[in-house]
Amino acid sequence: MSNIHVEARQVVVPGQILATGMDHLPGDNTFRREEEIVAKRLGTVGTDGRVIKVTPLNGPYFPRVGDKIIGKVYDILMSGWRINTGSVYPAMLPVRDASNKFVKSENLRNLLDIGDFCVVKITKVSSQNMVDVGMRDPELHRLEGGRVIKINCNKVPRVIGKMGSMIGLIKKQTNADITVGQNGLVWIRADTPENEYRAENAIKIVNEHAHQSGLTEKVEAYLNGVQ
């Protein structure tokens, strides 16, 4: 007979026993120690069928294949760019994955210059965490204008909301284009500086209060209050 010792969405610390018995399986950020399932990171507990997982509240971004991230170009090589992913591991963007056109190696700066931000997708992560990214899909491109802010990457799902509800609300109320990278970088560009500032603050509110309920009301109240 197995027992769960914690409630759903309870905050747990590393080493805390989440369940005993073999009926459950350890999910993300947990591990099995003999009969017990134990938390490995500070976070909130969730269950998915028989799987018990911990959603972290804090911590670094870890690159995963398929993630759409916002990166910053920090070096140009012979046949590509080196991109800061916001995690400890930098990424490589080869020129053949960046554009459909032929680009000469001396003209790489015309496509992406040092200091440019771009939306890229992670295509490969090696065992030593060497990251490859691509920029050939239509939604992936260089970012022009606007501003880039950094939020906690673990709060990204809350910023996006269920089926994109939260980000949809902010976009609608502020007339802004917003791209949220899985690595916690958010790009905002609005028609006026005031709207851009409102969108930025709304996202920061979500970032700060992500673990609380009634978040949509809070953001709505802010967006309606400051016009």
Place this chain on the structure above:
Amino acid sequence: MAYNKRLDGRKTKELREMEARSGVIPNADGSAYFRVGNTVVYVAVYGPRPAPRFLANPTKGILRFHYNMMPFSGYGSRIRPGHKRRSQEIGKVMTGALEPVVDLSKYPNTIVDVFVELPQTDAGTRCAAISASSIALADAGIPMTDMVASVAVGQVDGTVVADLTYNEEAYDAIVSDIPVAVIHGSKEISLLQMDGEIKKEDLITALDMAVEVTEEIHCLQVEALTKRFMVQ
């Protein structure tokens, strides 16, 4: 004369008044404040970040501690700032105390830096620093298999006591000071050092006492980490 009554009136197993908070340094990836009696410690965690080439380990990340007592932290006489053998040693033993629980296998070629600063000290600094570092590392979202709590136990003139103050360490009799770090779940000891002399039986009693009283520190650590995220 036997040491029947402790200098500050505590019971033998009683710890000094403690206080702990997490997330006190916004710039850091994780941080903690921990106070036990007059010993105050701040810990800031930065990382994982790229390790310097000569240190980088391609199989796992490295944990590194920087321990420092501030110049004004002692009892009046200025502590010369800078690199010292003592702080280097304490940094080393702290790494040993926390390495068994910190799992950096997913972060090859990186380093996690833990900076420990003590603005005020009254014995038990490495123990307070280990307890605080455990909070700060968890706060930084570093994968850990368990928490570590630490306390000094020892013997003052034949009486086994927990959490010695400076005055007790300097008591004019045979004294021993044994910093112990205990891994909460398994009750394994990850740090054990000793100054002074102690009888075999007393040492066993003292270690049992350490395991027992670190439970109290662990509760405080959990509270410091979870309180911040409680829904108001």
